[in-house]
Amino acid sequence: MSRMVVVEPGPLALVEDLGRPGLARLGVAGSGALDRSALRLANRLVGNPDGAAGLEILMGGFRARFDDEAWLAVTGAWGPVALDDRPAPPYTALRASAGAMLEIGTAERGVRYVLAVRGGFDEPVTLGSRSRDTLAAIGPGPVAAGAALSIGARPEASVPLLDRAAAFPPPAGAVTLALMPGPRAEWFTDAARTTLFDAEWRLSGQADRVGARLTGPALERRVPGELASEATVPGSIQVAGDGRPTILLADRPVTGGYPVIAIVAPASLDAVAQLRPGQEVRFRHA
Missing domain, CATH: 2.40.100.10 (Cyclophilin-like)
Incomplete structure (x- = not known):
């Protein structure tokens, strides 16, 4: 199974999907990605189902290495992204070679990046979701330096040929x-x-x-x-x-x-x- 090894997680990096709705009667919040449209878009760019688990990265300062060839996309917050020290466009499907290093710099607009990989992050499922609930401490814990995140099987859908979506950074004003x-x-x-x-x-x-x-x-x-x-x-x-x-x-x-x-x-x-x-x-x- 392919893996992504986190070198530097930044201030906070969490595995999030679209959450665990319908459990409020048990005292469990829905949780899931805060910027749901960013997660859906990142997943679509790499051919995943909308609800595949991605990483929600607070403010940037993130570095990770891919063990094998992988497709990825970064959406949400707007800031510098580099793949093997080369600037890479956000909101675009990117192909990483085996051993490639991904770097996500400090956000210039917005505060939460979303990183999707083709196949999604295959972390343990708790109550039907891979999401971290920070209040109830349910789901995978915050990603630490050295963590090796498993990448799931490639989905049936291909990476879209038209792989660039309209990219609008979060507004800086009101x-x-x-x-x-x-x-x-x-x-x-x-x-x-x-x-x-x-x-x-x-x-x-x-x-x-x-x-x-x-x-x-x-x-x-x-x-x-x-x-x-x-x-x-x-x-x-x-x-x-x-x-x-x-x-x-x-x-x-x-x-x-x-x-x-x-x-x-x-x-x-x-x-x-x-x-x-x-x-x-x-x-x-x-």
């Missing part, structure tokens, strides 16, 4: 996210609901795969106190006692006690995965 009404919107004043859409928000330094906390004005509550824990979904915007919102993401708790004022529409969630600290966020009605 990002607008579509919002749907939340189940506890009535817990907030009319002014707070207006402020949610009118204010300038920015991603704080408190952001990971569990949630992304925003800085901005406090959202005033109409109903005091906390509610009994209730179900959450990816994109739920919880508002803590200080009035500041947090967007819950793939590794979130499946229940929570803070009221949810709104929910980021599924089509906008991939953009949250690529936000950088300090980047401006605006909301619109879905």
Whole structure:
């Protein structure tokens, strides 16, 4: 079986597929790639099924060597990519020879690269998925230097002849996210609901795969106190006692006690995965 040996993993590299949906009743979040469209695209570029396991690489600083010839693609964040010390284009199917070294530099746009290899990473399956859930510590652990990741059997589909997709780096400026009404919107004043859409928000330094906390004005509550824990979904915007919102993401708790004022529409969630600290966020009605 072919392998990819990780020389330097960077700040955080995780095996992620499209997750383990449908297990919230057991207290298990869906997890999976935060930028799902980037994973699907990377997989399509190398002829994999959309849900094949790839690597989610935070910010870059990643180096790996291929034992055998392999096809790969890097999508998501935008930054320098090199194969055997030669610059390689992102969002493109790349052929690596046996012994080739892949290097992914520091991201210039976005924060999460996605690396797919033809055949997918053949890591152990837990509850139907190869994904790492960072909150519950389910699935393969963070990739360490020296780790040898097995590459699965080549899929029946070939590498597409037209192997270059439209490549648009994540935006560096303001990002607008579509919002749907939340189940506890009535817990907030009319002014707070207006402020949610009118204010300038920015991603704080408190952001990971569990949630992304925003800085901005406090959202005033109409109903005091906390509610009994209730179900959450990816994109739920919880508002803590200080009035500041947090967007819950793939590794979130499946229940929570803070009221949810709104929910980021599924089509906008991939953009949250690529936000950088300090980047401006605006909301619109879905």
